[in-house]
Amino acid sequence: MTLPPLARSTLDRAAHHRRDPEWLAAAWSRARVLVVDTVTGGRALIDEDGALVLLDAKEAPEVEVDQRLFLGVEPDGTPVFAVDAPLPEQTGARALNLREVGHLLSDRDAGLFTAAAALAQWHAGHPYSSTTGLPTAAAEGGWTRVDESGAQAWPRTDPAMIVLVHDGVPGPSGRCLLGNNAAWGSGRHVRRFSCLAGYVEPGESAEAAVIREVAEEVGIEVRTIDYQGSQAWPFPGSLMLGFTAVGDPDQPVRVDPAEIAHARWFTRAEIAAVLAGETVDAGDGARVGLPPASSIALYLVNRWLTEASA
Numbered sequence: 001m002t003l004p005p006l007a008r009s010t011l012d013r014a015a016h017h018r019r020d021p022e023w024l025a026a027a028w029s030r031a032r033v034l035v036v037d038t039v040t041g042g043r044a045l046i047d048e049d050g051a052l053v054l055l056d057a058k059e060a061p062e063v064e065v066d067q068r069l070f071l072g073v074e075p076d077g078t079p080v081f082a083v084d085a086p087l088p089e090q091t092g093a094r095a096l097n098l099r100e101v102g103h104l105l106s107d108r109d110a111g112l113f114t115a116a117a118a119l120a121q122w123h124a125g126h127p128y129s130s131t132t133g134l135p136t137a138a139a140e141g142g143w144t145r146v147d148e149s150g151a152q153a154w155p156r157t158d159p160a161m162i163v164l165v166h167d168g169v170p171g172p173s174g175r176c177l178l179g180n181n182a183a184w185g186s187g188r189h190v191r192r193f194s195c196l197a198g199y200v201e202p203g204e205s206a207e208a209a210v211i212r213e214v215a216e217e218v219g220i221e222v223r224t225i226d227y228q229g230s231q232a233w234p235f236p237g238s239l240m241l242g243f244t245a246v247g248d249p250d251q252p253v254r255v256d257p258a259e260i261a262h263a264r265w266f267t268r269a270e271i272a273a274v275l276a277g278e279t280v281d282a283g284d285g286a287r288v289g290l291p292p293a294s295s296i297a298l299y300l301v302n303r304w305l306t307e308a309s310a
Contacts, residue, residue: 002303004231004242004296005103009111011080013072018141024070027079033060034071034082034116037095038124042117042234045093046101052109053093054080061085069119070141071112082116082142084124098234102294118234119143122155125236129153156237161209162197163243164300165222172269175249176304179218179263180282190289191262191282195297197240206241218263219254220247228303231296240296244304271305 017023032054036044045053061083069082087095098117102110119142126145129136134147145153165177178193198213200206207225214222222245233240255263262283270288274280280288291297 002299004229004240004299005294006098006110006114006233006296007229007231008107009114010075010108011072011111011115012075013115014070015143017073018070018143024068024141025065027070028057028068028081031057031079031081032074033057034080034112035061035085035087036082036113036116036120037087038084038120039086040095041097042121043087043095043097044113044116045087045090046096047090048092050101050104052105052113053090054112055088057081059088061088066138066142067123068142069116069123069138070143071115071119074108080112082112082120084120099292099294104293114232114234118157118232118237119155121234121236126153126156157232157239158237159200159206159241160197160233160238161200161206161213161241161243162195162296162300163210163214163222163225163245164195164228164297164304165214165218165220165245165247166304167249167265168224168246170307172267172272174268175265176268176271176301177218177220177247177249177253177263177265178301179255179260182257182259182261184261189286191284191286192289192291193262193264193266193282194291194295195300196260197297199238200241206243210243210245214245214247217256217259220251222247228300229296231299233296242296242300244300268305271301275302275305 034054047053063083071080129147129151131151136145136147139146167175180193200209224246226244228242230241249265253263270280274288282288
C-alpha cells in the first residue's frame with residue numbers, strides 16, 4: 001500500500017532511552033545529527049543526490065545538552081539526534097523545507113525530517129509553561145519540557161481532517177470537489193485548489209468533523225466517509241487525517257467566504273490534465289493549480305484519480 005509522503009519512516013524511536021541521560025550522553029558521541037533551522041521555516045540541508053545531510057556529532061553546531069533532540073535509532077544501531085540551529089555551510093547542499101522536498105526523500109529521510117521538524121517547531125513555540133507561566137527547558141531527550149516547579153508539557157499534535165469529496169462516478173467523467181482557501185489569495189496566474197480541511201474540535205470525532213467542515217465551507221452534505229490514511233504536517237504541529245466522502249454535484253455549492261474563495265467540481269480528465277502540465281481555466285485569466293506534492297491532499301487526489309472506481 002502506498003503511504004502519504006510524510007507517513008514514511010524506517011526509524012526506531014527507541015522511547016525507552018529518553019529517560020536515561022547516561023545513555024543519551026554516550027549515544028551523542030557516536031550519533032548522526034540533523035540540523036533544522038526553525039528561524040528559516042524548518043529548513044534542513046539536502047545534498048546533490050537529494051538526501052538529507054546528517055553530520056557527525058563533532059561536526060554539529062554546539063548546543064546545550066538539553067537541546068539535543070533524540071529522534072531514535074537507525075536499523076544499524078546508529079543514534080540520530082536533531083538540533084535547532086543555523087544551517088552550516090556545505091558545498092553543493094541546498095536549504096529546503098519539508099513542503100518543498102518531503103515527497104522526494106527516501107522513506108528513511110522523510111521520517112527523520114518530519115520528526116525533527118515537528119519536534120523542533122514545538123520546542124521553538126513553547127518556551128514557557130502554559131500552566132505556571134514559568135520558563136521551561138527540554139528534558140527526556142527533547143520529548144518533554146519542564147519548568148522549575150516540575151510542571152511538564154509534552155509535544156502537542158493538533159488533529160485535523162482533510163477530505164476529498166467526490167461524486168462516486170468511475171472513469172474520466174467522475175468529479176471531485178476542490179476549494180481555493182480564502183487565506184491563499186486567488187493568485188494572478190495560478191489559483192490553487194485543494195481538498196477541504198479543518199481542525200477536529202473538542203468532543204468531536206474525525207468523521208463528524210468531515211461532515212461539519214464540508215457543510216460549513218461549501219454547503220454540501222456528504223455520505224460514505226472512508227478513511228484513507230494520515231501524515232504529520234508540522235507547520236507547526238498538525239496530524240492530517242485523510243478521508244474521502246461522496247457528495248452530490250447537483251447540490252448547490254455555497255461557499256463560506258471567510259474560509260473558501262472559490263470551490264468547484266473537477267472531472268478526472270481535468271485533474272489529469274493539470275497534473276500533466278496542461279492549462280485548465282480557473283477563471284479571471286488564472287489557471288488551476290493543485291496542492292504541493294508533499295501534502296496528503298495531493299495523495300488523496302492521486303488515489304481518486306487512479307482508482308478504477310472512486
